[in-house]
Amino acid sequence: MKQWERPFGRSKPETVKGEVKIVEDRCKGCGFCVEYCPCDVLELSDKFNKKGYHPPYAEKLEECTACKLCEMICPDFAIFVIEKEEEID
Amino acid sequence: MSNKKQHILEHPMDDLLRMDRIPHIWCPGCGLGSDVAAFADGLKRAEVDFDKVAVVSGIGCTGRVAGYIKLDSYHTTHGRAIPFATGLKLANRDLTVVVFSGDGDLFAIGGNHLIHAARRNLDINVICVNNFIYGMTGGQNAPTTPLGAYSSTAPFGNYEAPFNLVGITAAAGANYVARWTTVQARRLSQSIATAAKKKGFCFIEVVSPCATVFARKNKGGTGLDLMKEFRNRTVIDHKADPTQIPLTMDDEIVCGEFVNREDPTFWENVQNGIKDQVEKNADWEKIQSEKNKRLYKKTLKYEGSRDIG
Missing domain, CATH: 1.20.5 (Single alpha-helices involved in coiled-coils or other helix-helix interfaces)
Structure with missing residues (x-):
């Protein structure tokens, strides 16, 4: 939806941005994080890790809102999210 | 260079895990790791003193939790997690004692211990991970296997009616009874935090996928497919009667916090x-x-x- 008027003079509402960190060698490629990410940030990669599984990678990192659901649902403690500091334009 | 960089990465849950034993031996697609993560998160939410938490577990896939979590932990004999926890709690009543074990350990061999702990309303929290089958020993029929499900010892389908875990504990007199699946990780961790602060016998059933045995025998696909199925079948109803909501193969899984009362505990x-x-x-x-x-x-x-x- 296109906004006609900018509320409070701001161009875009501020949201928290996240940075996904993946400990690739712990991953077992179950795909829980890819399935349950609400913003579809993650995607399974084609490369292999030490154990021979496909770890995920952050395909659309700019859409991450640091909800930390991937951190909660990962059974191998292989993924976590750091909140980025807001960049002031 | 890349290896060195990955080594520096430190997971926020690393302080609650025994890092010399990670990565754990649970299969890819198993929900147990998620349950442990929810447990660690719940303890952090409850803001309990980690020096005053003891985790007791029995034998089985879920019994390994006590070995992976970096709290005072106790890996006991098969089915006797609750008797050990009883002694622990009554000898040192400042502790928050959490029994983290599986359905085979708590309800098959240790069934009577659990019922009587609930009857006495002992001040312990029990987290029972229900994966419908004996996972570690190779997929034998468990008392929680639903009617018609296939297992190693039931090649023509299971003929025995299963236990309804929340129904038993609610009827036996527990103070807090809840059921969640692994998919509802946040609600589960909230529930664990509530139980950690609450007095009396708190029981949380976690319906968890078993990718290697249960899904393979029942043509359920991978662990992720089981998780999707759980999500589609889940209905959250806090007012449901816990004795009327058994787990079956096809019907809905009713989740929620069914019982929340303030009966006097055993020590009181x-x-x-x-x-x-x-x-x-x-x-x-x-x-x-x-x-x-x-x-x-x-x-x-x-x-x-x-x-x-």
């Missing part, structure tokens, strides 16, 4: 009982001396009657 009952006795026998010496007088008279009478007779 013991304290009240001792207090009543102390009040009753406050002038103990007087009662004793009167009793002795009566006894003395009685013996005199008896001897006398015998002499006459």
